[in-house]
Amino acid sequence: MHGWCGTILRVDLTRGRVTTEKLDPRVARAYIGARGFGIYYLRKEVDPRCDPFGPENKIIMAAGPLTGTAAPTGARYVVTTKSPLTGAITCSNSGGNFPAELKKSGHDAIIIEGRSEKPVYLWVNGGRAELRPAEHLWGRSTHQTEEALRRETDEKAKTAVIGPAGENRVLFAAIMNDRDRAAGRAGVGAVMGAKNLKGVAVRGAGEVALADPAAFKAANTRYREAFKAKTKDNPPPLRTHGTAITVVGTQAHGVFPTRNFQQGTFEGWEAIYGETLTRRFLVRAKPCFSCPIACGRVTRIPEGPFAGEGEGPEYETVYALGSNCGVDDLAALTKANYECNELGLDTISMGSTVACAMELYEKGLLTASEAGMPLRWGDGAALVRLVGMTARREGFGDILAEGSLRLAARFGRPELAMVAKGLDFAGYDPRGEQGMGLAYATSPIGGSHMRGDPAYFELLGVPTSVDPHTWSDKPPLVAKWQDLFCVIDAAGLCVFFSVRYLVEQNLMVKPVGITELLNGATGAGYTPEEIERAGERIFNAERLYLLAAGFSRRDDCLPPRITAEPMPSGPAQGLVCRLEEMLAPYYALRGWSPEGVPSEAKLRELGLL
């Protein structure tokens, strides 16, 4: 095979056995890769009702056909598992260099199953793979683990590891790769910890074979040139300032979540947004594999109580650990970000859970003695402490480690958790951005912005602008973009490049560039329509898994703060999210019943029956 390696690595932790098997070419064609392979194997092999921490749950780490190639941003992989935070599917996406190295080792995916008696790590050296003891690494930070794995295997190995948070089954623990890149959402790291798998180290043995190198190169050059031409005099804001520049768009629209979504504007935004980060702490921009944008931030806090260095913060972190906790101290939130990276925590859910606790405290439902400290809005030092306590499940941290929904429910106010299906929202308040509300409510993993991000057209002007306050026009757009994101994730590409350069620049975003690159790499002869259909197939397959896990229409919902409490101030003042008005037409155009169940005809059309 080309583009695809054609080989899956299967790791049975219970028996301590590693085997390989062939990738079925029909599965490859229909599901493309990465996120597509994740849901294909999850549906085939993991009981949707299983205990996420039990040995019967599996972790599927899968790359796409373009991962590890020279395609712009061919850097990504997706980790799919049943989430301990939500009980739903989660598929979390990350870049860096580990995914490309996985492909170069000759594998499209690693399926991790069972549970090891004792801590182990997996060492994949080209075509050879083995499990090695990792008791000596248990308790170590992600950075320490990465360094140790490289020392013990190969100095050029790339790694994906968990920190203490994953070991302690914090329900939103991340898998960290290449230091500070995170497959962050919904507890993939906790599942790895429950399996006693501390990390994976991979060393490639060759290059990804291409079906038609000349056609691939021609397409690759053309899309890179288009990027260069556009950015020659105007460097991409993501390179200059990182994703934290996005605060400008959300604050100006009044959808920058503040104090647990009580407001959509943050008075301290200027102290924490991208340009301030660049001025105060930026050391250099850091790209993922084969990426011309380089949105990653290597930063240093030169002095003060939070002095340190690391990577970040990204936009989502600036929202979650910043505005949403009322923190306008960039040093404190950056330090909290470093701690999350080293301990292996999702910054979004960490911040969202602290914000929820701060609101419970503000309302007098949670006392300082219960929390072990006062939880005042804006207390950066408390925030940094709480991150460590959560990862170690120390004191009140043990409660935070269960996430915002369980925390809010424990204190009698579950509706104060800003979640969809138990997963914390990203940094966009759907009251002033209607399409985002529909996207959160129908995302197969819960409150994520990366399952079809309407912020592009509602806030950021990509590819064009649509009024963020209207709702009747959103269902077809959200469905279209959800399917597109399936395609981008399945191909192994990064959304940030793809939405501007590899799809037609109108709201229908036909994936012509992605198709061209996929064909050059795989020789599959896809049409853009077939690729779009594959995206729809992946999205529907994820929906089927969700339904089989016990979710239904009533879980396609948002908290009452979003649907019934009008935004109190700012440009979105007076608005609520019109989710109910959007859901019925959305289901209908997806070919789903009024209960949100894909029809037989739709499933037959997609080959999912």
Next chain:
Amino acid sequence: MKVQVRAFANLRGFAPSGDGEFELTLAEGATVADLIAALRIPAAVEAVVLVNGRRADRPTALAAGDAVTLFPPMEGG
């Protein structure tokens, strides 16, 4: 009439003062297009324009005291 302008990222470079935050005097009835022209932002430089937190197109008329935000299209967050 006077409007308050904030320009971000590369668009800061078009601010008369060199600082991204400034007041601009325009003729009565001026539009967003007039503001773009007054700042000499070439057509090749993309700009998203918000007036008082709402998206504005080039023909949108401005009023005295409006708060105008200018930023480049962004690839995401």
